[in-house]
Amino acid sequence: MGKHGKYWSLVGAFSLLAMSWASAAISECRQALSIGLDISGSVDTTEYRLQMDGLAGALLQRDVMNAFLAIPSAPVRLHIYEWSGVNTQRVVVDWADIETAQDLQQIAGVLRQTERGPREIETAIGNSMIYGINALSQQNGCWRRTLDLSGDGESNKGPRPRKIARSMAGQTTINGIVIGQTASPRGNAALAKLKVYFQSEVIRGPDAFVETARGFADFEDAMARKLLKELQTPAVGQLEQRNQ
Numbered sequence: 001m002g003k004h005g006k007y008w009s010l011v012g013a014f015s016l017l018a019m020s021w022a023s024a025a026i027s028e029c030r031q032a033l034s035i036g037l038d039i040s041g042s043v044d045t046t047e048y049r050l051q052m053d054g055l056a057g058a059l060l061q062r063d064v065m066n067a068f069l070a071i072p073s074a075p076v077r078l079h080i081y082e083w084s085g086v087n088t089q090r091v092v093v094d095w096a097d098i099e100t101a102q103d104l105q106q107i108a109g110v111l112r113q114t115e116r117g118p119r120e121i122e123t124a125i126g127n128s129m130i131y132g133i134n135a136l137s138q139q140n141g142c143w144r145r146t147l148d149l150s151g152d153g154e155s156n157k158g159p160r161p162r163k164i165a166r167s168m169a170g171q172t173t174i175n176g177i178v179i180g181q182t183a184s185p186r187g188n189a190a191l192a193k194l195k196v197y198f199q200s201e202v203i204r205g206p207d208a209f210v211e212t213a214r215g216f217a218d219f220e221d222a223m224a225r226k227l228l229k230e231l232q233t234p235a236v237g238q239l240e241q242r243n244q
Helices: 003-027 045-060 062-068 101-113 125-137 161-168 185-201 216-231 233-243
Strands: 031-038 076-083 089-098 144-151 172-179 210-213
Touching: 031 045, 031 089, 031 125, 031 216, 045 062, 045 101, 045 216, 062 101, 062 216, 076 101, 076 125, 089 101, 089 125, 125 144, 125 161, 125 172, 144 216, 161 185, 172 185, 172 216, 185 210, 210 216
Parallel strands: 031 076, 031 144, 144 172, 172 210
Antiparallel strands: 076 089
C-alpha cells in the first residue's frame, strides 16, 4: 500500500469514528421536560379534572404530537407530577421517552384515569421547583432541560420561588402557565397580576416565558400553545448545529 493508500485508510477510519460520535449524539434525548401541576387548596375537584384532562388533550393535539415526534432519533423525555404544599409532590407519569404516538396516547390515558390524591391546602411554589429541578438533574445526556409549572395563585408557603430559581436552576429553563378563575374584568386583572408574579418570581433561563389560561376550561389550549413553543425550533436548531 502506497502513502496515499495509507492516507485514505486513516481518513476512512476518522470518518467512521466521526459518524459513530454523531450517531451517539443524535441518539440522546433532545429535551427532558418535567411538568408540575398545581393541586393546592384553591383547585377544586372539577378544576383538578379539567387540568388533568386538559393536559391529556393537549398531548394528543396533532401539532403537539408532531412536535414531540419531530426527531425520532432524539426523543423528548417526559415527566409529570402534582404539587401543593411543602411536603406534597406526587409523580403521575415517571420519566418516559416519547418515541411514538402510542407513547403519548398511553400517557394521556394515565392522566385521564388519575384520581386526586392527598394534598395540602397551601401553595408552595418554591418546594415544587426544588422537586422538579431535582428530577431534571437526574436526566443526563439531554440537550435541554425544561421545568413547567402550572399555578392559579402566588406562593404562600415555603421558600421564595425567586431564591430557588437563582440557586438551583442552572442550565434548566423554568416556564409557567398561570390559570385565571373568572372571565370578567376583575378576573382578567387578577390573571394579569399573577402573570407578572410568575415572570418576576418563577420563570428562569433562556427563552423562558409564561403562558396564560383564562380558566381551567382553557387549560388544554393554553398547555398546547406552551408545548409548541417549547418543543419546536430550538431543538431542531440544536440538531443542525450538532450535524455541522
